[in-house]
Amino acid sequence: MTITDFLFFAFAGATIMAALGVVTSRNPVHSALFLVLTFFSCSAIWLMLEAEFLAITLVLVYVGAVMVLFLFVVMMLDINVAKMREGFVSYLPIGGLFAFLMLAVMVYVVGPVGPDVMGAAALDNAVQHGPEYSNTEELGKILYTDYVLAFEIAAIILLVAIIAAIALTLRRRPTTKYQTPSKQIKVKSADRLKVIKSDAEVLK
Amino acid sequence: MNEMIDNLLTTGLEIWNWFPADWQTLLLILGKIILILVPLMICVAYITYAERKIIGYMQIRIGPNRVGPRGWLQPIADAMKLLFKEVIIPTKSDKYLFLIAPVLAIMPALAAWAVIPFDRGVVLTDVNAGLLYVLALTSIGVYGVIIAGWASNSKYAILSSLRVGAQIVAYEIAMGFALVGVVMASGSLNMSDIVEGQAGGMSSWYIWPLLPLFFVYFISGVAETNRAPFDVAEGESEIVAGFHVEYSGMAFAVFFLAEYANIILISSLTALLFLGGWLSPFEGLVEAGHWLGASSFFWFFAKACFFAFCFLWFRATFPRYRYDQIMRLGWKVFIPVTIVWLFVEGLMIVAEVGPWAASTGAV
Numbered sequence: 040m041t042i043t044d045f046l047f048f049a050f051a052g053a054t055i056m057a058a059l060g061v062v063t064s065r066n067p068v069h070s071a072l073f074l075v076l077t078f079f080s081c082s083a084i085w086l087m088l089e090a091e092f093l094a095i096t097l098v099l100v101y102v103g104a105v106m107v108l109f110l111f112v113v114m115m116l117d118i119n120v121a122k123m124r125e126g127f128v129s130y131l132p133i134g135g136l137f138a139f140l141m142l143a144v145m146v147y148v149v150g151p152v153g154p155d156v157m158g159a160a161a162l163d164n165a166v167q168h169g170p171e172y173s174n175t176e177e178l179g180k181i182l183y184t185d186y187v188l189a190f191e192i193a194a195i196i197l198l199v200a201i202i203a204a205i206a207l208t209l210r211r212r213p214t215t216k217y218q219t220p221s222k223q224i225k226v227k228s229a230d231r232l233k234v235i236k237s238d239a240e241v242l243k
Numbered sequence: 244m245n246e247m248i249d250n251l252l253t254t255g256l257e258i259w260n261w262f263p264a265d266w267q268t269l270l271l272i273l274g275k276i277i278l279i280l281v282p283l284m285i286c287v288a289y290i291t292y293a294e295r296k297i298i299g300y301m302q303i304r305i306g307p308n309r310v311g312p313r314g315w316l317q318p319i320a321d322a323m324k325l326l327f328k329e330v331i332i333p334t335k336s337d338k339y340l341f342l343i344a345p346v347l348a349i350m351p352a353l354a355a356w357a358v359i360p361f362d363r364g365v366v367l368t369d370v371n372a373g374l375l376y377v378l379a380l381t382s383i384g385v386y387g388v389i390i391a392g393w394a395s396n397s398k399y400a401i402l403s404s405l406r407v408g409a410q411i412v413a414y415e416i417a418m419g420f421a422l423v424g425v426v427m428a429s430g431s432l433n434m435s436d437i438v439e440g441q442a443g444g445m446s447s448w449y450i451w452p453l454l455p456l457f458f459v460y461f462i463s464g465v466a467e468t469n470r471a472p473f474d475v476a477e478g479e480s481e482i483v484a485g486f487h488v489e490y491s492g493m494a495f496a497v498f499f500l501a502e503y504a505n506i507i508l509i510s511s512l513t514a515l516l517f518l519g520g521w522l523s524p525f526e527g528l529v530e531a532g533h534w535l536g537a538s539s540f541f542w543f544f545a546k547a548c549f550f551a552f553c554f555l556w557f558r559a560t561f562p563r564y565r566y567d568q569i570m571r572l573g574w575k576v577f578i579p580v581t582i583v584w585l586f587v588e589g590l591m592i593v594a595e596v597g598p599w600a601a602s603t604g605a606v
Contacts, residue, residue: 042265068393072340075386095375103382104412107389111408114393114401173371175432220568 047087053080067113075106089168092175275367279356287503288318294555301559328492333396336489340394345490345497348387351380352504359511360435362521362540373434374422377512381418381467385411387501388469388476388486395489403485406566407469407476413573414466420581421460424453425516427588438520444527450517452591455584457517459577461550464509466573468502470554472561473569510550511543518546 057080060073078101085094182190262270292307292314299306307314332338358373360366370376385407392404426432428449429440441448450457466473477485487498514520521543529536564572 042269066337068337068340072390091370091372092375095372095379099375099379099382103379103385103415107385107408107412110389111405114389115405175372175375218567220571 043087047084050080050083050087054084067116068110071106071110071113074109075102078102078106089172090174092178272367276357279367280353283353283356283504283507284500286507287500288322290503290507290551291321291499292318293551294558297552297555298559301556322496325492325496330492330494331489333489335396337394337396340390341489342494344387344391344394345494345501346387347390348384349497349501349504350387351384352501352508355380355508358434359508359515360438360520361543363435363439363538365540366435369433369435372432374426374432374437374516377434378419378422381505381508382411382415384467384501384505387498391490391498392486395486397489399482399484399488400486402482403476403478403488406478407486410469410473410475410569410573411467413570414463414577417459417573417577417581418463418467420578420585421453421456421463422516424456424581424585424588425449427585427592428453434515438515438522441519442522442526445519445524448517448519448522453517453584453588455580457513459581460517461509461513461553463573463577464513465554465557466569468505468509468554470502470506471558472564474563475566475569478563506551506554507547510554511547513550514543514546520546 054077057073057076061070061077064070064073078097082094082097082102085091085097259267295317296306296314307317310316310320332341355377357367358370358376360369388407389404392400392402392407395401425437429437431437431440469476475481477487479485482488487495490498519542521540522538523536523542525533525535526538527536
């Protein structure tokens with residue numbers, strides 16, 4: 040077994056164990072952290088497939104940003120763990136059914152049975168690239184030539200999502216007090232302080 | 244005597260050849276890692292001393308001067324003290340996460356050094372996507388702090404981890420955009436290529452055409468490392484000490500190591516990306532062959548030291564930001580600034596203005 044094989048099995052094993060951890064751990068924070076580990080070991084496997092751009096972007100976007108915010112929300116929830124464990128058996132059939140359906144679809148698409156949609160057969164004679172091969176450059180070339188329309192549409196969808204998210208949260212509540220830094224800076228003493236001249240009075 | 248040395252060498256070589264080729268590579272890489280990490284750890288120890296000394300002089304005090312000559316052994320004494328202190332684990336804390344959090348904090352700070360070039364060709368791994376790798380690793384450093392805050396089961400700690408989470412996500416975006424500017428200028432994600440793209444004296448460093456991005460990057464770097472004036476994560480006047488309030492002994496020390504390792508990392512990155520790393524500032528100004536004009540590790544070290552000094556300088560100078568102002572600065576000032584400058588830079592590249600005009604023309 041070469042080091043590459045060893046690394047593959049180590050990371051693949053870690054991915055599966057972490058994925059199991061996501062669904063079996065009692066604490067939602069632990070589940071979220073197991074999901075982070077799943078992403079991380081997936082990214083290591085992608086790295087071994089010479090897809091370094093995708094691998095690093097997976098860590099950068101999902102681990103570095105999405106899961107941080109996810110964890111952020113989960114940490115603040117006051118979750119009754121005992122209540123969450125209820126109904127495990129009653130949900131099991133429907134959950135199992137969906138898990139089985141997903142597995143069937145995955146086997147159908149990439150597996151040895153069914154039509155070779157993803158081109159898995161081509162993997163048998165895959166070429167190993169030299170050190171000068173840049174995955175980032177190759178992806179860029181394909182994205183901005185062959186798939187430019189799909190890429191731009193995806194960008195627009197993301198932009199719409201960003202604007203929608205901002206519009207949803209940007210509501211002024213009249214009861215909340217806000218500070219406007221630009222107004223704070225512009226304040227002059229004359230606006231706040233009024234000096235009133237008055238004659239001195241002498242009490243008799 | 245010579246025979247003995249020869250014998251030792253041949254035995255050493257025999258032992259070395261006894262290992263399979265895969266193991267030899269692994270051992271070589273391990274050796275290089277040690278060669279990087281040991282000086283780094285010494286730097287980390289002495290930047291704590293430098294901080295106390297520099298801030299001391301800025302405040303007209305002397306600073307630590309008791310342990311060893313002029314206090315030079317102070318960091319060693321601190322390390323010994325922390326090593327021998329008990330690591331207290333709070334009763335109701337999440338024990339595993341509590342202990343794993345410091346590791347998660349320091350791991351990315353050290354792992355990022357794998358792609359940092361110290362001199363021409365002196366780098367552990369010269370990967371194509373080096374800059375992306377650094378960005379990804381600095382972004383996962385936040386987990387240590389968040390997990391520490393949550394696992395401590397303390398109100399102050401969790402408040403701090405919430406602050407850190409929001410702050411780092413906000414500044415990471417500005418940081419990423421600033422780095423996009425560097426990538427656009429150099430046309431490469433490889434750290435060595437980025438430095439080589441700035442060859443040709445001080446005027447061709449990326450700091451000049453990318454001045455706004457440089458400022459955004461460095462200030463975001465200060466915010467990412469939770470240093471003053473962005474240190475609301477610790478905020479001792481508000482939330483005691485923040486995420487590490489429940490930590491003691493070595494577990495606490497590891498958080499500190501991570502913070503200072505990050506400072507050195509951000510300083511080095513700023514030197515590499517904007518100030519030409521190991522390239523000499525006097526290139527082309529002095530006659531060829533003079534040591535001032537030759538690029539060397541010394542220049543990289545000097546530039547990184549300058550930025551590390553700035554971190555300490557900021558701490559002695561600026562009052563802490565209010566939290567809403569930090570968020571405002573990140574989202575409403577830095578991100579628009581970077582986006583506008585990326586647009587300007589795009590126009591400059593199209594019009595072939597700037598030091599990169601020749602290099603991008605070739606690509």
